[in-house]
Amino acid sequence: MAERRKVVVTGIGAITPLGLDEATFWRNMLSGVCGVRTIRSFDTKDYKTTVGGEVDSEALLALLQARGMVSSDRTVDMALLASVQALEQAGMLRGGPPYSPAEIATIFGTGAGASHSLYNTFASFSQKGVRGMRPTSVPRCMANSITAQISMKFRLTGPNYVIVSACTSSTVAIGIAFRMIRDGYADKVLCGGADAAFDPFVFGGWNNLGVMSRNPDPARACRPFDSARDGCVLGEGAGALLLESLDSAVARSAHIRAEICGYGESSDAEHMTSPSAEGQARCMKDALASAGITPDQIGFINAHGTGTRANDECESRSIRMALGKAADGIPVGANKSFFGHLLGACGVIEFIATILGLENRKVPPNLNLDNPDPACSLQLVGKNAMELASPVAMKNSFGFGGNNTVLIAKRWEG
Amino acid sequence: MEQEEIIKMLRHIMKQSSHEKVDWDTVTRESTIDSLGFDSLSILDLVYDIQTTCHVAFEAEELIGIKTVGELATFLKSKMAK
Numbered sequence: 001m002a003e004r005r006k007v008v009v010t011g012i013g014a015i016t017p018l019g020l021d022e023a024t025f026w027r028n029m030l031s032g033v034c035g036v037r038t039i040r041s042f043d044t045k046d047y048k049t050t051v052g053g054e055v056d057s058e059a060l061l062a063l064l065q066a067r068g069m070v071s072s073d074r075t076v077d078m079a080l081l082a083s084v085q086a087l088e089q090a091g092m093l094r095g096g097p098p099y100s101p102a103e104i105a106t107i108f109g110t111g112a113g114a115s116h117s118l119y120n121t122f123a124s125f126s127q128k129g130v131r132g133m134r135p136t137s138v139p140r141c142m143a144n145s146i147t148a149q150i151s152m153k154f155r156l157t158g159p160n161y162v163i164v165s166a167c168t169s170s171t172v173a174i175g176i177a178f179r180m181i182r183d184g185y186a187d188k189v190l191c192g193g194a195d196a197a198f199d200p201f202v203f204g205g206w207n208n209l210g211v212m213s214r215n216p217d218p219a220r221a222c223r224p225f226d227s228a229r230d231g232c233v234l235g236e237g238a239g240a241l242l243l244e245s246l247d248s249a250v251a252r253s254a255h256i257r258a259e260i261c262g263y264g265e266s267s268d269a270e271h272m273t274s275p276s277a278e279g280q281a282r283c284m285k286d287a288l289a290s291a292g293i294t295p296d297q298i299g300f301i302n303a304h305g306t307g308t309r310a311n312d313e314c315e316s317r318s319i320r321m322a323l324g325k326a327a328d329g330i331p332v333g334a335n336k337s338f339f340g341h342l343l344g345a346c347g348v349i350e351f352i353a354t355i356l357g358l359e360n361r362k363v364p365p366n367l368n369l370d371n372p373d374p375a376c377s378l379q380l381v382g383k384n385a386m387e388l389a390s391p392v393a394m395k396n397s398f399g400f401g402g403n404n405t406v407l408i409a410k411r412w413e414g
Numbered sequence: 415m416e417q418e419e420i421i422k423m424l425r426h427i428m429k430q431s432s433h434e435k436v437d438w439d440t441v442t443r444e445s446t447i448d449s450l451g452f453d454s455l456s457i458l459d460l461v462y463d464i465q466t467t468c469h470v471a472f473e474a475e476e477l478i479g480i481k482t483v484g485e486l487a488t489f490l491k492s493k494m495a496k
Contacts, residue, residue: 072433
């Protein structure tokens, strides 16, 4: 086997309910600002859940206009904006727009894809029949319109495709990108994820599934690992990372944000929606082996932490199964209390929080952890950020369908 | 509807359908449709939006040969008169 290459992050883009750039996002996290609000995108009077982490639509449109971009689909819009931030930060946008072609792959994850376009197309079809469908319904609605639009907009000439694996989608996208670079199939990959759950149809599906919090108090609804948790809260957004080989980054004197050193994945092969501690634990062990590290080297676990009864208890058991005694001393955080569950984008946004934590030597706080559930016996981070003792962090993402994925990142110290 | 009114309406519709940043105030009857950010795909959306807004029916193929905003307005005026 060829020598494995080191993989580093040189660009970050974040469009989130907590802010439309990484600096605002991180500042708000450290300040304990909650991005969950009463839903404004549509009327929720028939819905059991009325809160969510929405991205500010006016600010999103203003950002698109400032970039000279025309809105097409909310998921795609957010993915494009996250991408331009990451590419710009990495110094990879040249001569544009229109930009010069660059040999960069584009891999994004999504749960529902271009869901607003799908909803609008179906609504129009229901009202007017086939004549109500736009001629461009197919290219607008296909899930890979996300990476197709990014590839065309920024002229990224490497392969482009979309990963669909529920809530692990963007973590898988990062994991695939990591492996492509590590094993020599690519030098640079723009990867991440995007999802926009706030239309009456997609949100309605989640509403009826019975896994969402019914707490009408936006700031208190999402409570990972807390005894009073009653379900997840949805969010929306997009995140993008420019990953490249260390050799490539050093050769062009790029500013390195972090190293990605491990990725693991597994399937529960048991149940569509109920998680399995065994499956998750296998995945964490796989990631540790991939990174070549031992559990005691982990300084922070950024949990999947959805705030459902089932996930948080199961994840607590799986962390102990995988890390053993070392789990006693590792701080565990859960970012969803700040902005909700971003579905296919949750992995990348929470991984960005992990990278920012490594850079700033901070473990971000958990909101709403008033009474930790005794069934979640971990060293849970409370309302105050903690100092990060070790330069290595683990990010968990688990999804419906029994998908488990874990990334391991390391602070870049030159 | 007079041709100037049709051109004003077209500016508004094109602004929604175009994928390019265009100064729509400077669009005149002589402006070419290609220069306004429409390609072989997005022109289909433009046809759809015109038909929906103007309540006229025509096939996209009928636009073959039409190059400018003025020619499009003349075509639409004839369709709306029927």
